Amino acid sequence: xxxxxxxxxxxxxxxxxxELSRYELNIVLLDKENDVSNGASKxxxxxxxxxxxAKPGTNMARFNSLGNPMFDKICEELDVEFNRIGSFVxxxxxxxxxxxxxxxxxxxxxxxxxxxxxxxxKVREMEPxxxxxxxxxxxxxxxxxxxxxxxxxxxxxxxxDNGVEILLNNEVQDIKKLESGYKIITxxxxxxxxxxxxxxxxxxxxxxxxxxxxxxVITPRKGQYFVLDKSxxxxxxxxxxxxPSSVGKGILITPTIHGNLLLGPDAEDIEDKDDIATASExxxxxxxxxxxxxxxxxxxxVITTYSGLRSEVSTGDFIIGEAKDAxxxxxxxxxxxxxxxxxxxxxxxxxxxxxNITSGLKEKDNFNPRRRRVVRFHKLSDEEKAELIKKExxxxxxxxxxxxxxxxxxxxxxxxxxxxxxxxxxxxRARPGxxxxxxxxxxxxxxxxxxxxxxxxxxxxMKDSEASYILTGKTNKGKE
Numbered sequence: 432x433x434x435x436x437x438x439x440x441x442x443x444x445x446x447x448x449x450e451l452s453r454y455e456l457n458i459v460l461l462d463k464e465n466d467v468s469n470g471a472s473k474x475x476x477x478x479x480x481x482x483x484x485a486k487p488g489t490n491m492a493r494f495n496s497l498g499n500p501m502f503d504k505i506c507e508e509l510d511v512e513f514n515r516i517g518s519f520v521x522x523x524x525x526x527x528x529x530x531x532x533x534x535x536x537x538x539x540x541x542x543x544x545x546x547x548x549x550x551x552x553k554v555r556e557m558e559p560x561x562x563x564x565x566x567x568x569x570x571x572x573x574x575x576x577x578x579x580x581x582x583x584x585x586x587x588x589x590x591x592d593n594g595v596e597i598l599l600n601n602e603v604q605d606i607k608k609l610e611s612g613y614k615i616i617t618x619x620x621x622x623x624x625x626x627x628x629x630x631x632x633x634x635x636x637x638x639x640x641x642x643x644x645x646x647x648v649i650t651p652r653k654g655q656y657f658v659l660d661k662s663x664x665x666x667x668x669x670x671x672x673x674x675p676s677s678v679g680k681g682i683l684i685t686p687t688i689h690g691n692l693l694l695g696p697d698a699e700d701i702e703d704k705d706d707i708a709t710a711s712e713x714x715x716x717x718x719x720x721x722x723x724x725x726x727x728x729x730x731x732x733v734i735t736t737y738s739g740l741r742s743e744v745s746t747g748d749f750i751i752g753e754a755k756d757a758x759x760x761x762x763x764x765x766x767x768x769x770x771x772x773x774x775x776x777x778x779x780x781x782x783x784x785x786x787n788i789t790s791g792l793k794e795k796d797n798f799n800p801r802r803r804r805v806v807r808f809h810k811l812s813d814e815e816k817a818e819l820i821k822k823e824x825x826x827x828x829x830x831x832x833x834x835x836x837x838x839x840x841x842x843x844x845x846x847x848x849x850x851x852x853x854x855x856x857x858x859x860r861a862r863p864g865x866x867x868x869x870x871x872x873x874x875x876x877x878x879x880x881x882x883x884x885x886x887x888x889x890x891x892x893m894k895d896s897e898a899s900y901i902l903t904g905k906t907n908k909g910k911e
Contacts, residue, residue: 432623433457435785436615438603438638439630440464441472442579443766445586446778447628451785452593454792459622460587460595461615463602465896466856467849468583470632472771473859474707474739475654476696477579477687478670480769481518481571483538483546490749494773494780496541499573501775509585510804511577512688518574518670519554521565521724530674531569538571545572558667560725574670576688579771580859584849589802591848593795600897603631606641612759613642626759626788628781633704633742635750635764643754648745649765651704654696655713655738660867663729664690671724682720684728689862694721694728700743707738734867741767751777753784761785806843809835830880831873833866838880845884852885854878855895878902 435451437444440462448460464470479502485491506513522528531548538546551565591597601617612625629638636649659666664686673681685693697713714736721728744750744765754760761784763777770777786792808816808826819839820827826839844851844860851857854864857877864870864877878901882889890902 432612432625433459434624435459435626435628436461436613436622436624437628437630438462438615439470439632439635440467440583440587440597440599441470441630441632442468442583442586442771442774443763443777444628444630445583445590446774447630447763447781448590448595449586449593450778450782452590452595452795453782453798454794456792458590458595459624460590460597461601461603461617461622462597462599463618465600465853465893466851466859467587467597467599468580468859469895471739471741472583473580474656474737475579475741475768475771476656476683476685476693477576478518478683478685478771479513479515479575479577480772481538481546481574482541482543482769482772483534483569483571484675485537485541485769487537487540490751491769491773492537492541494749494751494776495769496543497776498769498773499575502575502577505775506577506582508800509582509589509802511582511585513575513577514688515573515575516669516686517570517572518672519558519568519570520672520674521554521561521568522674523562523564523566523723525566527674528567531567534569534675538569543571543573546570558669558671560666560727561671562724562726565724576670576685578688584860585802587849588847589800592802593798597849603638603641606638608642608757626761626785628761628763628785630763630766632766633740635742635762636744639754639762639764642757642760643762644756645754647750647764649704650743650745651701651706651740652743652767653699653701653706653738653740655709655717656693656695656736657714657717657730657733658687658735658737659692659694659729660732660734661690663692663732666692666729667725673720673724682717682724684721684724689865691734692729692732694718694730696739701740704740707740709736709738735869743767749773749777751780751784753788759788803847806840808837808840830876831863831866833868833873834862836861836863836873838876841877841880842884845881852881853893853895853899854881854901857881 434456482495605616607614615622631638670685750764828838858864
């Protein structure tokens, strides 16, 4: 029997797994997907919010304000790139400026440091490409950017290094109460566990309803995005929001941690919890609204589009706690924005809930908070590159020319705990396929390397999910 089973290997589930791996516990992390970080954690705005937006007194405000300052240490420990670039909420008229003053007041109540309201001239001095019609803005210097899927992968890897078992392609079909604990039935296995922590994203209501009568409803809210080429990655140097609305923080323009430019998202409530298709009319709307922030936004430099789903919960706030009618079952649900920003603080809180339920946990003597450092070949000096190639020649073979990714880097990220097993898994960990050609040239080589390193036939390598096959077999060459 496991001590703790965590359902959902997104950033929240992975963070909780990593924090619980500090203790003498037998832990398993479950996910229905083919990789960690395959839900909302791979498709969002990648922003660590300062914390001024959430209504004071809510879980969102509490955990955002606590979580934001934690990222510097955590990202250093896990070797995840993180940059505090600051953010603007821009206003175009008196009504917007009144909303900005209200955000400032919220930020002060939420104990957010460094907030400042500035006029339009100061905004354009700091960001010359922004619109001449901007009247003013709220500036928040503590806002940051990172790669949310890389963070999730790093957390899962560190958790696995510290003893957490990860079971992928395991969709929870039912949960039954036992005299002491629960039996979780997936499409592959049955798991007996003392405690359950549900971090199931848009499916959190479905998981909750398997054991509890305290119902809530999760509505998927789809947001679509443009990714622009690195040649225009410095179009802005801060995260630029427009004034938020009732459905979200609005269309933003932001650099990404890897040097691209990101536009989006829109907000559309849908019924299908797996619908991540993009639509031309939504993307056109994003273009139109983004041009209000910056008339000359270089939309002709788009290299790809994507969409993600946020968990809109009927309670209007994060749900974090033990179900009253299901002892030992902990919900972590409705974690929409600022969920990423709140994630380390949420994880600490959940660990404290587990401590209270169990009357205390014993810390391990050998817990290691540090992940083995990742090789980022393109960032090394010429001398460092030469030395590395001398030790391991595979670092001298470029596989992805757009992103300058080497074979050595790909081999490394495959052969780690929670390592890549799919083409998209390699893409998320080491970036081949994220450049201008979107994998058109490097994709076949990535498939070959995966097959070799995983000791599989080449037609067993998937793009992402179990059903996303790339090759079906050899072509018929006919008679020779």
